[in-house]
Amino acid sequence: MINKALCLDPSDNVGVALTDLSVGEIFELNGYKGNIISDVAAKHKFALKDFSVGEDILMYGTIVGETTKNIQLGEAITLANIKHKIRDFKELGAVYEWNKPNVEHLENKTFLGYQRADGQVGTANYWLVLPMVFCENTNVKLLQDAFEKALGFAVQNPYENEVRNLVAAYQNEKFTESLSEPAISTGSKVFENIDGIRFLTHEGGCGGTRGDSDTLCALLAGYINHPNVAGATILSLGCQHAQVSILQDRLDKIQKGAKKPLVICEQQTEGTTEHLIKKAIRETFQGLVEANKFTRTPSPISKLVIGLECGGSDGFSGISANPTLGRISDLVVASGGSAILSEFPELCGAEQPIIDRCSSEEVSEKFIRLMDAYAKAAENVGSGFDMNPSPGNIKDGLLTDAIKSCGAAKKGGSAPVADVLDYTEYLKTPGLNLLCTPGNDVESTTGLAGSGANIILFSTGLGTPTGNPVCPVIKVATNDKLTSRMPDIIDFNTGGIISGEETIETCGERLLDLIIEVASGRIKTKAEEKKNFDFIPWKRGVSL
Template identity: 55%
Template sequence: MKKAITINQEDNLGVALTDLKKGEQLTVNGYTVTLTVDISAKHKFALENLKTGDEMYMYGLVVGTANGPIAAGEPITVSNTTHKATQFSEEKTSEFTWKAPDISKFEGRTFNGYHRADGQVGTANNWLVFPMVFCENRNINVIKKAFEKALGYEQEDPYTQFLENIVHNHATGKGIDELTLEKQEKTASKSPFENVKIKFITHQAGCGGTRQDSDTLCRLLAGYLNNPNVAGATVLSLGCQNAQTHILDTAIKALNPDFSKPVLYFDQQATGSETELLENAIKATFKALVEANKLTRTPAPLSKLAIGLECGGSDGFSGISANPALGHVSDLMAALGGKAILSEFPELCGVEQVLINRMSEPQLAPKFANLMRSYSNAAVAVGSGFDMNPSPGNIKDGLITDAMKSAGAAKKGGNSAVNDILDYTEYVKKDGLSLLCTPGNDVESTTGLVGSGANVVLFTTGLGTPTGNPVAPVIKVSSNTKMAERMSDIIDINTGSVIEGTKTIEEMGDDILEYVISVASGETEAKADALRQEDFIPWKRGISL
């Protein structure tokens, strides 16, 4: 196993693949350096002497400048580095060529999915229950509790028993330190529905904020209803909120004029008593589940997959192992006629020109540039900026600047042509790679991906995060073996073998697509689904990075 590498021949920063000791002499990309201090795995170090203002390069891109003199072999830190990103033009600066990957292994392959009337195919069959406004969250939770108990979704809760034992020992004067949590087996489901699941969404939006936020919520929910993983929905409305049901109806028709899924509306103020509202909603929802359960899985080509590409809790290995492996999956999708959606615009800062050079149509670049600049300006207007995007966890594990983080994050989009630019809540239409404007916030971005049509999400992480979604399976891909082993309950796939040198990016990407096919067919359950991690946070635009 190599001790350190560069990612591009133009780079003047090395990446430690393992813990390095002060005084070690390394030869990396033609540079021979002696380390001035211990350097932890994932962190970067200078390969040449840098003067104040000298640019630092990774992935062949500018990722920062030196605040002062940095000696060869000295680590790159927040104190000696300033964020700097490569500038971009709306005009292409180089010709685009792309060699599609070998797809012979996947040609003719299918997954077993749920076919919808509009031609989309779901990897799941979910009936949604959600509110138009936060005032209805309690009623949603009442319905949720009733259905989950009646349908056998409830699981034995080892934590409640654990706490009861603690309370008992405290009350009887016994110690609690010796008590341990005993894991319980899941209660077998007694649901009468084999082919449909009921999923519940709550949120804190719909009224009280700006009308723009409420309208955006309606467009987002329209995308969820149009997602092929959804069979239909029960919708609770208070009646007086900003997010009116007719706005949702209009958003649905604008998105899909031929939309034909059942959507059941219940208005509390029009109904009267809460009891009557809940009785009506529960009976109608059960009848809808009976109908939705009649749909069964049948084979569909891989071109019917729409894969969301996401990262969260990134580390210094994410851009070397997990993200490029997803990039290979993205390229496979493009070659197979499927869809891939790359989100998180703050994490494309510094790679704009590379992406613009890959755009298949001239009108895409101005839209992309306008979205990037508008978002960046909005962040600055509230006292922030893309340069403040790396989290403390990112920095601790080697991602010092936003440009450094972005250069690695963009690797999830592979190398194929960029065929479309989507603003938040716009639905994916074109095959191949699309870029979707979302924040870098994990849950907000994943929520947006599913609202734009992703029927499965690939989510890379180097630090670990439990993020899931109520509609689409979220498959967690670890960048390193240590974290995958430590947090095995949330990690589906480990790409640490790329760092260790036992697998190539292409081999790892092929493995990931095989796993996606299994999950999409209902043969394998994503860890986030097994843990019932169902996160949903709409983006309040201009506030979140």
């Protein structure tokens, strides 16, 4: 029999509908028994007891809201009868003891990666082309068009003929060719061991604050230092705030061992655009020849750095996909690898359980300091973490930020928190790390890659095409309906957990197998196939 509802923790006083519940249906959960007295849509919550105004709503074993009206046993929980509330949190208390998962079966498991001189291992081998300032975006695109077509990385737009058909009809001519297949390469690949050239553009580097440009330089340094990057071409105008010297200083602080090759071209020094582009092409091609000498070799699980992200979340995220990501995080960390959990606005309400897991007072104090500063910055502009849930989140059962956050925190599994990283800080401590980023999907994934994640796991309940230029992004669905509706963007489905056909553990093992295939270059993610190479630097303003 398929379960129609569940309770997430023995202390919870609301249930979660796994399927649509109609008036009159009987439920028995967590010692509570009663009838549904108002229709409850799948993913939404209902009362397991009678509530008076001002009582706490408990999910995941913690406070996620407060009643604003009396609520009866079996009544649907909505924004009309609850509001956001979180429990108070304090500094680190007792030492956390972690019950590690058994990873003996993973001791000999490897992926085929690119081993770098600094000890990092890439899951891909890219050359990076980036601008120091938005003035160079057009020149980056000129280089992209030239290199991708000549080196066999360009793809034919599958929708071009759709437009041609419309043009032909408008001109009273006949054009009936159809191209509905996925995008295909328009040429043969020249460099066998290079997975692509990635071209970044952005709107920063000048015109904002010096802090913004310094942060941008630190982020770009993280991308150049990324294990999936063999070298980089840097286009500079010359007069902008984001100077190449600042970038090089940031790079010097995080690089270990041999420095990666850099091609630096400054337009105000070179003169004409033609001189700039021709120099960039000539020297970049030489760099590609060297980068092609890297080959994939077997590498242990301990060399994986898993970025943990969610977007387009729903009421099942904290039940299926996010706990599965948490299982992966625990398996990789227990094997000596690393995981990075981002999105600080989506840890609001989950602070104390995270603080309890911090490896030291220093780590917990840094987490609290960054969370407090972020929350105050939001409040100073008339916003707040409580405004984080999007209309789509709310429609699909994530009514308060605390409900959303406690489910989002499940991506971090149960491992101790080894370190806390501010935005653009590069990973330095193996284990589970927290990274201060916004909840904004692209700003957050941009930050994860900039801090060294070589695979990103992205859970979604509503669907999103988000990807990253230098780091494979595996999209993990929370439910079967999403997987069926948007199969072109979903890589993995955890819907079997909702139906009861699978467990978090079995889903985790299947997902780890997929990670190995992607990290070895044998399977491309849907985001990579569609060239969803999203890159948006965070300006440290308020972005939830």
